[in-house]
Amino acid sequence: MDAALIPKGVKRCPIWKFMAGLTPVVLVLLWGIYAMLLCWLKGLNQTNMNNAYGFALWIWADLAVIALGGGAFFSGFLKYLVGKDELKNIINFAVLIGFICYSSALLILAIDIGQPLRGWFIFWHANVHSMLTEVAFCLTAYFFVLCIEYIPLVLENRQLDRVPFFHNLTHNMHEIMAVFAATGAFLSFFHQGSLGGVAGVLFGRPFGFREHILIWPFTFFLFTWSAAAYGPCFTILITRITEAVTGKKLVKDNVVWLLAKISGWMMLTYSIAKTADTIYWAAVTAPAKGFVLSDFYTSNALYGYWILVLEVGICGWLPALLLVFKKTRENRKLLWLAVILGVIGVSLNRWVMVLQVLAVPVMPFIKWILYYPSWQEVATTLLPVAYGIILVAFSYRYLPVFPQEAELNPIEPPKGEVAASESETTSVADAPEGELQPAQA
Amino acid sequence: MFPFSFEWIWDMGHMVFHGGLWYALTIIGLGMTYCVIKAVVDSSKGKGSHHH
Numbered sequence: 102m103d104a105a106l107i108p109k110g111v112k113r114c115p116i117w118k119f120m121a122g123l124t125p126v127v128l129v130l131l132w133g134i135y136a137m138l139l140c141w142l143k144g145l146n147q148t149n150m151n152n153a154y155g156f157a158l159w160i161w162a163d164l165a166v167i168a169l170g171g172g173a174f175f176s177g178f179l180k181y182l183v184g185k186d187e188l189k190n191i192i193n194f195a196v197l198i199g200f201i202c203y204s205s206a207l208l209i210l211a212i213d214i215g216q217p218l219r220g221w222f223i224f225w226h227a228n229v230h231s232m233l234t235e236v237a238f239c240l241t242a243y244f245f246v247l248c249i250e251y252i253p254l255v256l257e258n259r260q261l262d263r264v265p266f267f268h269n270l271t272h273n274m275h276e277i278m279a280v281f282a283a284t285g286a287f288l289s290f291f292h293q294g295s296l297g298g299v300a301g302v303l304f305g306r307p308f309g310f311r312e313h314i315l316i317w318p319f320t321f322f323l324f325t326w327s328a329a330a331y332g333p334c335f336t337i338l339i340t341r342i343t344e345a346v347t348g349k350k351l352v353k354d355n356v357v358w359l360l361a362k363i364s365g366w367m368m369l370t371y372s373i374a375k376t377a378d379t380i381y382w383a384a385v386t387a388p389a390k391g392f393v394l395s396d397f398y399t400s401n402a403l404y405g406y407w408i409l410v411l412e413v414g415i416c417g418w419l420p421a422l423l424l425v426f427k428k429t430r431e432n433r434k435l436l437w438l439a440v441i442l443g444v445i446g447v448s449l450n451r452w453v454m455v456l457q458v459l460a461v462p463v464m465p466f467i468k469w470i471l472y473y474p475s476w477q478e479v480a481t482t483l484l485p486v487a488y489g490i491i492l493v494a495f496s497y498r499y500l501p502v503f504p505q506e507a508e509l510n511p512i513e514p515p516k517g518e519v520a521a522s523e524s525e526t527t528s529v530a531d532a533p534e535g536e537l538q539p540a541q542a
Numbered sequence: 543m544f545p546f547s548f549e550w551i552w553d554m555g556h557m558v559f560h561g562g563l564w565y566a567l568t569i570i571g572l573g574m575t576y577c578v579i580k581a582v583v584d585s586s587k588g589k590g591s592h593h594h
Contacts, residue, residue: 224563225543229555238563245570268590270581277573284569291562 106499108259110507113498126490133484136477137212145215147477156455158474159213162482164296164451166202166209167240168324169444171332173199173247174289177282178329179363190356193502194343195336196250201492203244205485212481232295232302239292246285249274254500290325297324300454307390308397309458311382319378320454326374327447330367333360334420334443341437343497349510351503358430361439365424368443372417379413397461401469404457412453416446 102116113119140147150157176195180188188195211217223237253271261267274281294317300309301318311319337357344351383394398406423429423439430436460470474482496502543550543560550556584590 225547226549227543227559229553229559234559235562238559239566242563242566242570245567249570249574265585265588265590266581269584270577272590273577273580273584277577280569280573284566288566 103499106258106260108499108501108507110512111510112512119494119498123491123494126487126494129483130487130491133480133487136480137484139477140212140215140481141217147475149473149475149478151472153470154456154459154472156459157472158478158482159209161452161455162485163206163209163213164455165448166205166485167293167296168328168447168451169332169335170199170202170206171289171293171328172334172336173202173250173332174243174282174285175329175332176336176360177250178286181279181282182286185359185363187356187359190503190505191336191340191352191360193254193500193504194340194352195333196247196254197493197496197502198336198339198489200247200251201485201489203240203247205489206240207244208485208488209481232298235295236292236299239288239295243285243288243292246281246288249281250278250285253278254496254502257501258499289328293325293328294321297321297454300458303458304390306458306461306463307387307392308461309454310386310390311378312386323371323375323378326367326371327450330364330371331443331447333364334368334440334447337361337364337436338440338444339493341440343493347497349506351506351509353505353509354431356505357436361424361430361436362427364443365421365430365439368417368421369425372413372421375413375417379409397457401460401471403471404460404469408449408453408457412446412449416442416449420446 107113114122136147148157172195176188176192179185180192211220214220223234224241227234227238253274256262256267256271262271297320298318300306301311301313301320303309309320313319314322337360340352340357387394387397398404398409420439420442423435424443429439456472460472462469543556545552
């Protein structure tokens with residue numbers, strides 16, 4: 102039915118099977134949309150946010166998807182500015198994932214502000230002393246960049262590419278993509294950093310507060326660094342999941358290994374910096390504010406030392422070391438393990454810097470404040486996940502997302518066609534020399 | 543916000559924040575304008591029509 106839209110040289114499942122597979126995902130999407138409408142029509146009383154938790158599950162999800170979507174800007178930076186040309190075989194997918202992550206982040210923010218019709222206030226009535234203003238500016242502008250990077254992929258659809266204007270537009274956009282990629286890297290550096298900076302400047306909350314370099318707290322640099330390090334991990338993870346779902350190899354190992362190697366070194370250097378930052382904070386910064394380390398990890402039901410060990414050690418150092426060494430990096434199972442741990446690690450870091458910061462008591466007479474999201478918050482957080490799966494599925498089906506797919510999965514013609522072509526060859530060979538068969542004629 | 547808006551103040555914060563935003567948007571806008579105009583010109587010259 103949709104054969105004319107499917108890229109040349111690749112095979113896709115029948116449309117009914119495709120639609121049937123997406124049905125459960127669509128149901129989750131509809132559940133999320135229902136919860137979203139409740140939040141918009143009835144207000145933020147649908148959530149469990151309160152005076153203690155102005156930032157809650159949504160902001161964690163926001164920061165997590167922005168970090169995981171960092172694979173787009175960092176892969177673009179590596180390909181277009183550093184010149185790692187092998188990454189051209191995975192850059193389309195990295196852009197797609199980045200597009201999904203950033204559009205999800207904007208959607209979550211649109212729900213979180215409660216009154217989306219006033220979303221433009223942050224641009225027009227900007228508070229230029231807020232790091233979140235910078236985040237809003239850069240996030241929106243970078244989303245435009247991601248749209249620009251995604252549009253050529255859409256226009257490369259078999260039917261759209263037949264239109265000369267679209268074909269030329271795609272060609273022209275590819276020609277100056279380095280300019281857009283550089284702009285994207287510039288914007289990403291600042292908004293990733295400012296998201297970290299928000300926690301780092303909270304001098305009234307010693308769990309988040311960090312020392313500064315000029316006006317920027319250490320967390321500014323750690324957030325940018327971690328997004329560049331762990332974003333490619335997420336790209337590799339989703340690539341592997343897509344390969345598992347489709348039952349095909351979509352990207353050559355050398356491309357994945359190169360991205361994993363770069364990601365591994367970034368993660369290792371990040372882990373060193375994060376460990377040094379944690380030690381300095383525990384030994385100098387927090388005591389200067391009247392706190393000791395145990396104040397942050399005891400006397401509550403959820404946050405123990407385990408979360409620190411899990412974030413920095415098991416999901417920080419371990420995946421970094423697994424990806425740095427060639428032998429472990431090129432082992433399929435260990436690569437899976439490393440990228441999964443990396444994705445959990447960066448998500449956990451964002452959880453700690455958003456939610457644990459708000460849970461820790463800041464006065465001797467205040468107790469830990471724990472928070473449980475409402476079902477509406479959970480549903481609207483799953484909404485972008487469902488949307489992402491659907492967009493990946495449609496993009497994979499109709500767009501040339503993986504340039505190496507046709508080479509890695511050659512299509513064998515059906516047996517009937519092979520026999521027909523063989524007999525045709527034989528009859529051509531049997532014909533008298535110089536006499537053309539009808540097809541040749 | 544533009545410099546001619548009543549809320550605008552000529553201080554470092556406004557210049558850096560809004561300067562950065564408009565700088566990025568200008569690059570994106572000019573880049574896309576170039577691509578679209580060149581695509582129109584190329585199409586009018588018959589370029590890319592061999593894909594039919």
